[in-house]
Amino acid sequence: MRINTHLQQLKGSYLFTEIANRTRAYQQAHPEANVLRLGIGDVTLPLPQVIVEAMHRAVDELSCADTFRGYGPEDGYSWLRQAVIDHDYTPRGIRLTPDEVFISDGAGSDLGNLSELFDNTNSVAILEPSYPAYVDTSRMAGRDIIWLPCLAKNNFYPELPSEKADIIYLCFPNNPTGTVLTRKELARWVDYARTNHSIILFDAAYEAFVEDPEVPHSIYEIEGAEEVAIEIRSFSKTAGFTAVRCGYTVVPKATGLQAMWSRRQCTKFNGASYISQRGAMATYTPEGQAGIKANLNYYKQTARILSDGLRAMGYEVWGGANAPYIWCRVPQGFDSWSFFDRLLNTCQIVCTPGAGFGPSGEGFVRFSAFSKREDVEEALRRMKKL
Numbered sequence: 246m247r248i249n250t251h252l253q254q255l256k257g258s259y260l261f262t263e264i265a266n267r268t269r270a271y272q273q274a275h276p277e278a279n280v281l282r283l284g285i286g287d288v289t290l291p292l293p294q295v296i297v298e299a300m301h302r303a304v305d306e307l308s309c310a311d312t313f314r315g316y317g318p319e320d321g322y323s324w325l326r327q328a329v330i331d332h333d334y335t336p337r338g339i340r341l342t343p344d345e346v347f348i349s350d351g352a353g354s355d356l357g358n359l360s361e362l363f364d365n366t367n368s369v370a371i372l373e374p375s376y377p378a379y380v381d382t383s384r385m386a387g388r389d390i391i392w393l394p395c396l397a398k399n400n401f402y403p404e405l406p407s408e409k410a411d412i413i414y415l416c417f418p419n420n421p422t423g424t425v426l427t428r429k430e431l432a433r434w435v436d437y438a439r440t441n442h443s444i445i446l447f448d449a450a451y452e453a454f455v456e457d458p459e460v461p462h463s464i465y466e467i468e469g470a471e472e473v474a475i476e477i478r479s480f481s482k483t484a485g486f487t488a489v490r491c492g493y494t495v496v497p498k499a500t501g502l503q504a505m506w507s508r509r510q511c512t513k514f515n516g517a518s519y520i521s522q523r524g525a526m527a528t529y530t531p532e533g534q535a536g537i538k539a540n541l542n543y544y545k546q547t548a549r550i551l552s553d554g555l556r557a558m559g560y561e562v563w564g565g566a567n568a569p570y571i572w573c574r575v576p577q578g579f580d581s582w583s584f585f586d587r588l589l590n591t592c593q594i595v596c597t598p599g600a601g602f603g604p605s606g607e608g609f610v611r612f613s614a615f616s617k618r619e620d621v622e623e624a625l626r627r628m629k630k631l
């Protein structure tokens with residue numbers, strides 16, 4: 246037996262596990278502390294009632310012989326795949342068919358699993374700083390990584406690879422910097438992929454935060470993108486499903502990968518649970534739409550309070566508009582982790598150290614706006630005393 250040495254060589258622990266461990270250790274040592282969690286992008290508002298009721302009804306169906314059901318279709322129920330198209334794509338002029346939409350247990354799993362579609366000798370271009378799963382997944386497969394540093398001097402705007410990249414991970418609105426691309430800017434990436442026969446794995450988990458009409462919600466708003474892009478979406482950040490686990494991935498037939506992905510899923514994935522898919526379906530009802538919009542508006546407002554408050558204190562910040570993350574330069578004399586420790590130990594605030602997203606994240610921390618309003622206001626009060 247030979248183990249996967251690529252996986253064995255991954256350094257340290259996963260970023261969010263490391264933060265959770267440090268936070269737990271602090272809380273255990275200071276049980277009285279009111280620790281404010283602005284680190285991981287995890288939702289805090291309860292699910293809208295109509296979604297909860299839909300999931301309750303689904304449980305009731307499973308408890309009754311007449312309505313009980315077992316395994317569902319591996320790629321998702323047709324009613325949910327159709328609803329995704331009707332609500333998320335057709336209104337934006339995007340033409341897709343239900344068999345190009347694959348319901349999943351969340352974007353995180355698919356972002357990792359999609360890697361299996363491609364030979365390990367492919368090169369991977371990754372914006373840096375980036376969501377750590379892209380890097381870890383590519384390393385687990387032993388792929389060569391082409392780093393595309395995004396720097397403060399360019400407002401974290403990504404430059405196209407100067408060499409040929411076979412696979413490209415893009416995430417817009419960006420995690421962690423909050424950067425967004427206009428349609429014209431995203432079109433450059435689609436053109437690059439078409440010219441170089443690359444595939445773009447487009448993580449659109451935060452599209453619901455887009456308010457600027459120049460900024461696309463989907464990569465398929467760009468002409469020709471259906472030939473070169475797979476789009477990964479999640480109900481987690483849009484509808485508060487981080488615990489429920491449901492998302493979807495669009496693999497257009499024009500990529501030539503749709504049948505392969507279905508084949509892979511049928512073997513390795515038994516489908517998202519009926520209960521979570523019923524919950525997801527309820528997000529598309531008028532009450533569901535109103536409920537998730539209210540929650541999103543709350544987080545958008547929280548993002549504004551946080552970014553305005555930090556700016557007023559003299560911090561240099563990016564993001565927070567069209568995105569739920571605020572990217573903040575640490576004060577002189579600190580690096581990412583020492584400022585993380587300072588905030589935790591002095592203010593009982595948890596953030597995410599920018600260095601955890603890659604070397605270009607050094608000197609920054611990320612705050613999440615998926616937090617309770619009162620926690621954000623209290624965090625700003627505490628930071629004023631720093």
Ligand code: MLT
Nearest residue numbers: 284285286287353376420
């Ligand atoms: C984060 O960056 O905080 C992540 O989005 C958390 C996750 O969803 O995995």
